[in-house]
Amino acid sequence: MAIKTFENLVNEIIEQSLCSLCGACVAVCSANEINALFIEKNKPQHVKDSELLRKCLDCGICYLICGQTSDLNDKLEKLYSAIPPLGFYKFLTCARTTNPEIMAKAQNGGVVTSILKYLLGKNLIDGAIVNKPLENWKSSPYTVTSLEELIHSAGTRYSTVPVVKELGNYKILNKPNPRLAFVGCPCQVKAIRKMQLLNAKPGIYIKYIIGLFCMENFDYKKLFGEKIKNELKIDLNNIKKLNIKGNLFITLKNNEKIEISLKDLSTIVRDNCHYCTYFLNMYADISVGGVGSPPGFSTVLVRTETGNNIFSKLLIENEIKELDKEKLNLTDILSKITKLGQTKYERGIQKRTELSGNDK
DSSP states (O other): OOOOOHHHHIIIIITTTOOOOOOHHHHHHHHTTOOOEEEETTEEEEOSOHHHHTTOOOOOHHHHHOTTOOTTHHHHHHHHTOOTTTOOOSEEEEEEESOHHHHHHOSSSOHHHHHHHHHHHTTSOSEEEEEEEOGGGOEEEEEEOSHHHHHHHOSOOOBOOOTGGGGGGGGGGOOSSOOEEEEEOHHHHHHHHHHHHTTOTTGGGEEEEEEEOOSOOBOHIIIIIIIIIIISOOOGGGEEEEEEESEEEEEETTOOEEEEOGGGGGGGBOGGGGGOOOSSOTTSSEEEESTTSOTTOEEEEEOSHHHHHHHHHHHHTTSEEEOOGGGOOHHHHHHHHHHHHHHHHHHHHHHHHHHHHHHO
16 A cells, blocks of 8 residues: 555645644654644645755655544554543543642633643653643643743633644753653644554653543634624733633623623634544543533543543642532533533534545
């Protein structure tokens, strides 16, 4: 069988609006010092410089590790028992941070930030790949190495940025084999697991993966520019927090809340999200989201032994605490997350079937 290269990735994924803009293809290319790919206008592309382009090995790794291609799916699903809609997990709980500073910035219960704080504080990692907030609710991928940077990055922005691409910058840590943690959506996490399956840089440097629940993501200009700023007349600088629980909730700095139906946002969801079948981040060590938990808590699915070891230590050392057992209705939580997981799975399968039919 002929090796599929970046040109196949362009034809099968990028031009079909399936690209999730994770930046994995660019990360693996730059980490291995080939540097034949870059991102421009929200699309991975071959470099224009002919000298650099000649460095492309046509190795096909960029194609294989893409979260949207299927060549490694069977091996990956078997390895992680990733059967939709839930996937394998060791246990399910609701938890929150015990750190007031983290809680003040947290999206839900501050569990993700507390995990990263613990890993950094115990010198178990050299850095963590996260989304860094910029002005006007923009964000950028960033490697945090301190508690101050970590706290600043807390919260969710709901617009897509190439977070996996940041892995290609691992040399900034000045370590030959850096130990990294990664926080990301299912499509991003899947790409990293594919790198690890192939023992490819930079995925091999990821030691801990915290996966976020994700139903869909948005185009920044359409969500913040056209919808929130122009249509709803909301000053972006006046927004305190965004959260999706059934609908999109915008909390202003005066604590006024504005609710937007997700149906009203369907036209500004990124195209690739409609084809995605993963909601609960089945390939992560620990999956975290707000669905099913009361305000101020996060729903947590601990999936791997790596995730179990870290989460248990955070509980023992009182970095996080679980919801009181008399208030913890695991059956109800499981029902809610399973329903959403099944909905996204069926939607994605339907859209992929339609796309396949259109190709015939």
